Amino acid sequence: MKHGMTPKERALRIELVRARAALERQTMARSTHELVGSLHPRALLRGMMPKGSGLSMTDWIFKVLTLARRYPLLTSSVSAVVTGAARRKNWWRIGIGLLLSWQLARHASRK
Known part of the structure; x- marks a missing residue:
């Protein structure tokens, strides 16, 4: 971080980093949940067949x-x-x- 940051700027930057980390965790959890759902036998069979x-x-x-x-x-x-x-x-x-x-x-x- 820059040395010339005020405590207010530093607190704001920390909150932005925390918010970004929370969004990344949510995205990772959603992706993992979708991956688990796609590994069921029914989903694998559906994936082999063309849609529609x-x-x-x-x-x-x-x-x-x-x-x-x-x-x-x-x-x-x-x-x-x-x-x-x-x-x-x-x-x-x-x-x-x-x-x-x-x-x-x-x-x-x-x-």
């Missing part, structure tokens, strides 16, 4: 089957998870495979 698409359940199943046919790694990763992957050390490989498959599917759906 109005796809029925059969259309959604057809889309999943098309993606599974196009990306066999996705199918093998899901089947490995469902059947209970053999060892714990393979979980990271399965996770990476799922992540890559998901990213490929997102990239293909944008084109």
Whole structure:
């Protein structure tokens, strides 16, 4: 701070810093709350589907089957998870495979 500040100016500056910190805490709390809400399975499924698409359940199943046919790694990763992957050390490989498959599917759906 400047050396030439009066006590009144210093008090005002401290209050402004406190108000800014309070706003940042509120923003952080709101963002954290929104992040937690977006990690629920229903929100994740909604995020995979384009907004306003109005796809029925059969259309959604057809889309999943098309993606599974196009990306066999996705199918093998899901089947490995469902059947209970053999060892714990393979979980990271399965996770990476799922992540890559998901990213490929997102990239293909944008084109």
